[in-house]
Amino acid sequence: xxxxxxxxxxxxxxxxxxxxxxxxxxxxxxxxxxxxxxxxxxxxxxxxxxxxxxxxxxxxxxxxxxxxxxxxxxxxxxxxxxxxxxxxxxxxxxxxxxxxxxxxxxxxxxxxxxxxxxxxxxxxxxxxxxxxxxxxxxxxxxxxxxxxxxxxxxxxxxxxxxxxxxxxxxxxxxxxxxxxxxxxxxxxxxxxxxxxxxxxxxxxxxxxxxxxxxxxxxxxxxxxxxxxxxxxxxxxxxxxxxxxxxxxxxxxxxxxxxxxxxxxxxxxxxxxxxxxxxxxxxxxxxxxxxxxxxxxxxxxxxx
Amino acid sequence: xxxxxxxxxxxxxxxxxxxxxxxxxxxxxxxxxxxxxxxxxxxxxxxxxxxxxxxxxxxxxxxxxxxxxxxxxxxxxxxxxxxxxx
Numbered sequence: 001x002x003x004x005x006x007x008x009x010x011x012x013x014x015x016x017x018x019x020x021x022x023x024x025x026x027x028x029x030x031x032x033x034x035x036x037x038x039x040x041x042x043x044x045x046x047x048x049x050x051x052x053x054x055x056x057x058x059x060x061x062x063x064x065x066x067x068x069x070x071x072x073x074x075x076x077x078x079x080x081x082x083x084x085x086x087x088x089x090x091x092x093x094x095x096x097x098x099x100x101x102x103x104x105x106x107x108x109x110x111x112x113x114x115x116x117x118x119x120x121x122x123x124x125x126x127x128x129x130x131x132x133x134x135x136x137x138x139x140x141x142x143x144x145x146x147x148x149x150x151x152x153x154x155x156x157x158x159x160x161x162x163x164x165x166x167x168x169x170x171x172x173x174x175x176x177x178x179x180x181x182x183x184x185x186x187x188x189x190x191x192x193x194x195x196x197x198x199x200x201x202x203x204x205x206x207x208x209x210x211x212x213x214x215x216x217x218x219x220x221x222x223x224x225x226x227x228x229x230x231x232x233x234x235x236x237x238x239x240x241x242x243x244x245x246x247x248x249x250x251x252x253x254x255x256x257x258x259x260x261x262x263x264x265x266x267x268x269x270x271x272x273x274x275x276x277x278x279x280x281x282x283x284x285x286x287x288x289x290x291x292x293x294x295x296x297x298x299x300x301x302x303x
Numbered sequence: 304x305x306x307x308x309x310x311x312x313x314x315x316x317x318x319x320x321x322x323x324x325x326x327x328x329x330x331x332x333x334x335x336x337x338x339x340x341x342x343x344x345x346x347x348x349x350x351x352x353x354x355x356x357x358x359x360x361x362x363x364x365x366x367x368x369x370x371x372x373x374x375x376x377x378x379x380x381x382x383x384x385x386x387x388x389x
Binding site: 002003005006007009011012013014015016017018019020021022024025028051052053054055056057058059060061186187218219220221222223224 | 310312313314315316317318319320321322325326345346347348349350351353354363365366368369370371372374375376
């Protein structure tokens with residue numbers, strides 16, 4: 001079958017992402033929102049590996065990969081080169097990386113890009129683990145998640161630290177636009193990417209994407225799990241323009257779930273639910289969600 | 304396949320290696336009760352679902368990996384996952 005619509009997608013099929021991959025859906029949504037006139041600098045990570053298995057590529061836009069840590073630096077170079085050639089109006093520059101490439105390994109380059117004020121959209125696909133190398137913990141892994149480097153056992157409860165607040169770090173650098181999105185709501189991603197690309201200056205979007213093998217979920221559950229994360233309050237969806245919160249996605253009363261219901265869907269939290277100390281651990285995670293709900297005013301209705 | 308330079312490859316060539324052998328289940332679009340919500344079209348991670356008409360969609364089985372998201376997201380159960388038999 002050769003269907004024109006499917007054959008002509010900017011992120012072509014045939015890449016080696018797992019069935020039901022949240023990151024693949026997020027990347028497809030971002031590139032379709034951005035359109036063909038973009039240049040992408042990609043960090044090492046699942047997205048880079050599954051889309052460009054040598055000698056083939058799934059991308060139909062100019063795309064470059066250099067190292068794990070320097071997607072933001074490469075993108076900065078491209079942006080400056082476009083300026084020097086007076087061709088900035090011909091293409092937008094996007095840097096994209098996973099959570100490890102942004103929060104840990106690429107943190108310095110990411111900070112530098114924001115500090116220098118390049119006109120770049122930086123997209124972080126947050127799968128909450130190093131999906132590509134076998135699910136090690138990253139700076140964006142949530143509290144008590146089991147990963148291969150934060151294993152749950154008799155004396156440990158999975159990841160001992162909270163998720164790093166990367167959007168706040170970007171805001172404090174003076175990014176013009178900072179937003180969080182979730183693959184559970186692709187229309188929201190589309191809107192935020194289009195809005196970000198209409199502004200000039202450094203922009204940051206963090207997209208929460210479930211990882212099928214990393215989180216221990218079934219391939220058809222990706223969207224359900226992504227939505228449960230948002231509706232539990234653990235992943236607040238907001239937009240910040242020049243430091244001011246201009247919009248949040250409210251949790252509808254009938255869609256609200258507890259963090260326990262969200263954790264039940266995934267194998268990476270199964271030790272929490274089984275253990276006698278589980279109730280205490282769940283209470284701690286629930287308090288993170290409650291803080292988010294309070295901080296961003298996630299309940300109630302939009303004005 | 305033309306290779307320009309050691310590390311520069313042609314765009315969109317991943318399509319040459321189909322991943323259809325990955326499927327355990329394949330979606331069957333019954334096209335009976337469709338209300339045209341576009342959920343299947345929007346949520347397909349591989350972009351396999353295409354639009355035929357306002358209330359008629361189908362999956363390109365060259366691109367589909369059989370994850371089952373389309374069937375799960377369909378609000379009127381108009382997509383069925385069938386066991387793949389070769």
